[in-house]
Amino acid sequence: MVAQVELREIDLMKIEIDIVSDVVCPWCFLGKRKLDAAMKQVPNFTYELRWRPFQLDPTIPPEGMARKDYMARKFGPEKIAAIHARLEEAGREDGVAFAFDRILRSPNTLDAHRLIRWAQASGKQSEIVDRLFTLYFIEGADIGDRHVLIEVAREYGLDADLMARLMVEGVDIGPVREEISTAARMGVSGVPFFIFNGKYAVSGAQPVDGLVGVIWKAGSAME
Numbered sequence: 001m002v003a004q005v006e007l008r009e010i011d012l013m014k015i016e017i018d019i020v021s022d023v024v025c026p027w028c029f030l031g032k033r034k035l036d037a038a039m040k041q042v043p044n045f046t047y048e049l050r051w052r053p054f055q056l057d058p059t060i061p062p063e064g065m066a067r068k069d070y071m072a073r074k075f076g077p078e079k080i081a082a083i084h085a086r087l088e089e090a091g092r093e094d095g096v097a098f099a100f101d102r103i104l105r106s107p108n109t110l111d112a113h114r115l116i117r118w119a120q121a122s123g124k125q126s127e128i129v130d131r132l133f134t135l136y137f138i139e140g141a142d143i144g145d146r147h148v149l150i151e152v153a154r155e156y157g158l159d160a161d162l163m164a165r166l167m168v169e170g171v172d173i174g175p176v177r178e179e180i181s182t183a184a185r186m187g188v189s190g191v192p193f194f195i196f197n198g199k200y201a202v203s204g205a206q207p208v209d210g211l212v213g214v215i216w217k218a219g220s221a222m223e
């Protein structure tokens with residue numbers, strides 16, 4: 001009977017997870033899938049996820065640039081095939097079918113992060129993040145295109161007309177950039193970066209078992 005009472009108490013506990021990521025980061029996509037799997041393995045808690053912005057390259061112009069040119073400039077043309085092959089192999093383990101050959105544009109992700117921030121109040125933030133990852137890495141969509149982002153908002157029941165107006169007005173740009181700066185001040189230099197209950201930090205697309213362990217550690221600390 002004691003064990004049953006303890007389990008009920010744990011069932012009421014909520015794990016808060018802040019995830020610092022960028023939607024053009026393939027390891028962030030894999031990190032999300034691993035986190036999803038870890039949470040399913042520990043159903044004893046409720047979870048509140050908050051997706052925080054990070055830009056791998058804020059210098060990309062608002063209209064984006066040709067991905068082939070961008071990747072060649074950043075990594076060197078001779079390394080691209082090996083980078084993609086490694087990611088494709090990692091993706092198969094997590095059910096992510098990367099389709100790098102479909103990606104034509106390297107976008108500036110500021111507007112995508114604005115959409116993600118707006119989505120938090122709706123409870124659809126994680127779904128929209130997953131949709132943006134899928135659009136970019138599997139369907140090859142330009143997620144820097146505001147029309148694409150507005151359609152994502154519409155798809156998930158957000159006020160697309162409001163989204164379109166806010167995109168133009170830009171009143172939320174400052175807060176998004178401040179969040180990015182805050183992550184840098186915290187020492188976040190690479191993503192994904194997970195923070196559990198504001199206490200336990202994990203960097204990178206960690207194995208599912210490792211994330212499960214951190215979840216239990218964060219939950220145990222609340223007892």
